[in-house]
Amino acid sequence: MLIQMFTIENSKLTRRTMFWVEMAALVLTVLGMMALMAFIRQTLLSGAPADSSLTVDGINLAQTESFLTWPQSFSFVMGVIYTVGTLLTLVLAGAVTAQEYTWRSYQLWLSRGVPRWQVVLAKFMAVTLATFLFITVATLVLTVVSGIASQLILGSLPFAAVSWPNLLLTILTVTLSLLPYAALGLLLAISARSTVVAIGGGLAFTLLAEPVVQQLMPLLGERWAQASLYLPTSLGQLLNRYATNMIVVNGDALPTLGVTPTIAAFMLGVYTLVLLVTAVILFQRQDLGG
Amino acid sequence: MIKPVLETYNLTKTFGDFTAVAHANLQVQPGEVFGFLGPNGAGKTTTIGMILGLIAPSSGDITIFGEPVTPGHTTPLRQVGALVGAPALLPYLTGHENLRLLARLYPEVDNGRIAEVLQLVKMTAAADRKLASYSTGMKQRLGLAAALLHRPKLIVLDEPTSGLDPAGMREVRQLIRRLADEGITVFLSSHLLHEVEQVCDRIAVINHGKIVTQGAVSDLMGQSQQQFVTLRVPSPQNAAAALKTLDGITALETNGVYVQITGIKPEMAVAHLAQHQIYPSEVTTRQSDLEDMFLALTASGD
Numbered sequence: 001m002l003i004q005m006f007t008i009e010n011s012k013l014t015r016r017t018m019f020w021v022e023m024a025a026l027v028l029t030v031l032g033m034m035a036l037m038a039f040i041r042q043t044l045l046s047g048a049p050a051d052s053s054l055t056v057d058g059i060n061l062a063q064t065e066s067f068l069t070w071p072q073s074f075s076f077v078m079g080v081i082y083t084v085g086t087l088l089t090l091v092l093a094g095a096v097t098a099q100e101y102t103w104r105s106y107q108l109w110l111s112r113g114v115p116r117w118q119v120v121l122a123k124f125m126a127v128t129l130a131t132f133l134f135i136t137v138a139t140l141v142l143t144v145v146s147g148i149a150s151q152l153i154l155g156s157l158p159f160a161a162v163s164w165p166n167l168l169l170t171i172l173t174v175t176l177s178l179l180p181y182a183a184l185g186l187l188l189a190i191s192a193r194s195t196v197v198a199i200g201g202g203l204a205f206t207l208l209a210e211p212v213v214q215q216l217m218p219l220l221g222e223r224w225a226q227a228s229l230y231l232p233t234s235l236g237q238l239l240n241r242y243a244t245n246m247i248v249v250n251g252d253a254l255p256t257l258g259v260t261p262t263i264a265a266f267m268l269g270v271y272t273l274v275l276l277v278t279a280v281i282l283f284q285r286q287d288l289g290g
Numbered sequence: 291m292i293k294p295v296l297e298t299y300n301l302t303k304t305f306g307d308f309t310a311v312a313h314a315n316l317q318v319q320p321g322e323v324f325g326f327l328g329p330n331g332a333g334k335t336t337t338i339g340m341i342l343g344l345i346a347p348s349s350g351d352i353t354i355f356g357e358p359v360t361p362g363h364t365t366p367l368r369q370v371g372a373l374v375g376a377p378a379l380l381p382y383l384t385g386h387e388n389l390r391l392l393a394r395l396y397p398e399v400d401n402g403r404i405a406e407v408l409q410l411v412k413m414t415a416a417a418d419r420k421l422a423s424y425s426t427g428m429k430q431r432l433g434l435a436a437a438l439l440h441r442p443k444l445i446v447l448d449e450p451t452s453g454l455d456p457a458g459m460r461e462v463r464q465l466i467r468r469l470a471d472e473g474i475t476v477f478l479s480s481h482l483l484h485e486v487e488q489v490c491d492r493i494a495v496i497n498h499g500k501i502v503t504q505g506a507v508s509d510l511m512g513q514s515q516q517q518f519v520t521l522r523v524p525s526p527q528n529a530a531a532a533l534k535t536l537d538g539i540t541a542l543e544t545n546g547v548y549v550q551i552t553g554i555k556p557e558m559a560v561a562h563l564a565q566h567q568i569y570p571s572e573v574t575t576r577q578s579d580l581e582d583m584f585l586a587l588t589a590s591g592d
Contacts (some may be wrong), residue, residue: 004394011391013381104378108436111342111374111446112395161495284362287346289339 001114005122008109013096013126022088022130026138028083034078034145037067065153071148071162071251074139074170075244080136080238082174086206088134089178093127093185101193106288120186120280127182130245132175139171163249170243176268177236181206183275190279190286204272206233229258232271239264293356295320295444295475296341301350303499310336312499313350318444318477318492323470325490326479326508329588333499334479335375338448341477342372354444371442373450377433379421385432386417389439396440407435408464426453434462438469445469448479463489478525487580497588507580515578516540519556521549522572523563532561532566552578 013019040066055202066072081197102105106111109119136200184205189198210233228234242261245254259267296318303311311333315420318324328334339345341352343364352359354366386404389549393399408414411431421429430453437445447466451459459482466476480486486493487507491523493503503510523529526544533542533551551559556573563570 001395008391008394012383015387017382103380105380106377106378107342107344107374108378108392110344110361110364111367111372112392112440113343113364113370114366114395116361207497212368235470285346287339288344289336 002118005114005118009122009126013130018095019130022092023134023137026084026088026134027141030077030138030142033080033224037064040064069150069153070146070158074247078170078240078244082177082227082236083134084136085178086181089131089181090185090202090206091199092125092130093182094189094202095195097123097189097197098195118285120283124186124276131178135171135174148162160284161249163247166246170247173239173243176265177239180232180268180271180275180281183272187275187279224237230267235264235267292319294318295577296477297353299351302348302589304348309499314501316494318475320475321470321473322491323466323476323478323489325486325493327486327493327584328496334496334498337445338374338479343367369443371437372446373437374448378430381422384418384420385413388421389436392436392439399440401420407438411435429460430454443583444475446477483581483584495587502587516552518576520550520574521560521570522547523549523568523570529563529568532563532568536562
């Protein structure tokens with residue numbers, strides 16, 4: 001029945017306007033970043049084409065062109081995709097979970113003998129798939145747009161400079177990095193049964209609490225600085241730095257950034273599991289009458 | 291002995307200090323339409339919530355088709371269809387899409403069955419409209435279609451005619467009877483006593499969380515059968531005072547120019563009033579009905 005529930009949740013999700021709005025938002029973010037770089041390049045070129053020391057906001061022409069073209073464009077934009085993806089995943093998971101309390105549609109599935117854990121897990125799986133699709137589509141758009149930019153700027157497409165398998169791996173690592181946020185959105189929605197609290201709480205954690213803690217912990221000493229690397233956002237950033245660095249063929253190897261990629265991936269999995277299991281336990285105990 | 295389709299034993303639900311349902315024992319037999327009556331806040335919806343695994347009982351047991359049901363074990367509910375309160379369907383999908391989505395839970399339900407239930411509840415024409423544009427009655431009909439979709443052996447209906455016009459209410463009543471004739475057991479919660487009287491074989495009345503009576507409608511009506519005598523008199527207060535002295539009167543109340551009594555025959559009341567120089571200008575009688583029985587049962591606990 002889990003598979004049926006997953007296909008049901010998936011259909012419910014993709015039929016929602018919110019799903020398409022979020023996908024469009026991520027694609028527009030990618031296009032916006034590329035357009036911004038193109039604008040900076042144009043500004044630098046029109047200022048003094050021969051002067052390589054000229055910068056806009058500290059970025060010189062060579063860096064700008066590197067950001068616009070393969071393979072560096074991936075390293076540059078994937079970080080942004082991760083950051084924006086965090087917010088989109090939280091909002092999506094929170095909204096689709098909390099709204100069904102208002103619509104009372106949980107009663108529909110539960111009164112037909114669908115086990116509660118399957119309802120939560122199917123929803124989480126559908127949000128995970130949606131997140132994967134968001135990242136994949138945004139990466140495809142980035143590949144096409146920066147491919148066009150590469151052709152225009154470099155005069156050719158540097159296929160060999162891009163490790164395509166590692167690009168696919170990066171899509172997976174970004175998705176994995178976002179899973180704790182999907183589980184957090186789900187947990188907040190189930191505990192509050194309110195869309196506003198789920199989204200508001202999730203955004204407050206992601207935009208305020210986590211960054212502040214991440215900045216403050218290193219100030220408390222070496223041990224705290226080390227511990228701050230294990231925050232979900234730090235782990236996500238680290239994992240994605242490793243992954244995007246591997247997209248560049250023959251690029252400089254990154255030194256270990258405090259936590260190995262395996263540990264980072266494992267810890268992200270642990271966060272996801274803990275949040276998801278807590279959400280399932282809460283849902284199991286809820287009275288859903290009336 | 292026939293095994294009940296649905297049985298609750300000592301079913302209790304408390305919310306803090308408040309007891310919503312106390313030691314409810316219900317037995318629903320195969321193929322019957324079982325009415326579940328009670329005033330607002332009596333514990334009907336909480337009981338149904340527990341039966342459907344939506345609310346965890348504080349104590350007691352529920353079995354459906356002989357198998358226990360709890361929020362953690364809901365397998366028997368796969369043979370149950372339910373419509374509880376306002377139908378819980380997705381507003382951004384059409385009626386047809388909602389049913390198609392639901393049908394994925396049941397491999398045996400095909401497009402033909404979806405069309406069949408839509409026709410059964412007279413929703414074929416509106417099936418391709420978004421649920422958000424439906425009236426309350428249309429949502430109720432679609433909810434009923436959803437409950438019937440997988441040919442359940444037991445159907446739990448909570449106020450199924452709510453929001454329907456009189457013709458729609460009659461259609462639903464006929465449908466319930468037809469389902470029972472096909473051998474499907476129906477558990478019907480309703481506050482419309484006329485509706486219950488027409489379609490139910492047996493009933494249970496719940497008040498303040500307690501089951502106050504349970505049995506066949508005909509038996510319960512027989513037990514509480516009494517005649518109401520209504521007299522139109524010039525001075526109801528004087529008439530009431532005179533009638534109070536008469537032996538056998540079980541209830542007496544005045545309403546405007548009328549005095550209503552139970553427990554004695556109308557001719558005795560008229561003769562007695564005549565002795566007091568009070569002459570009724572109008573005398574009517576009627577037999578007690580389910581409403582009288584319900585009011586008598588539920589008034590006692592107030």
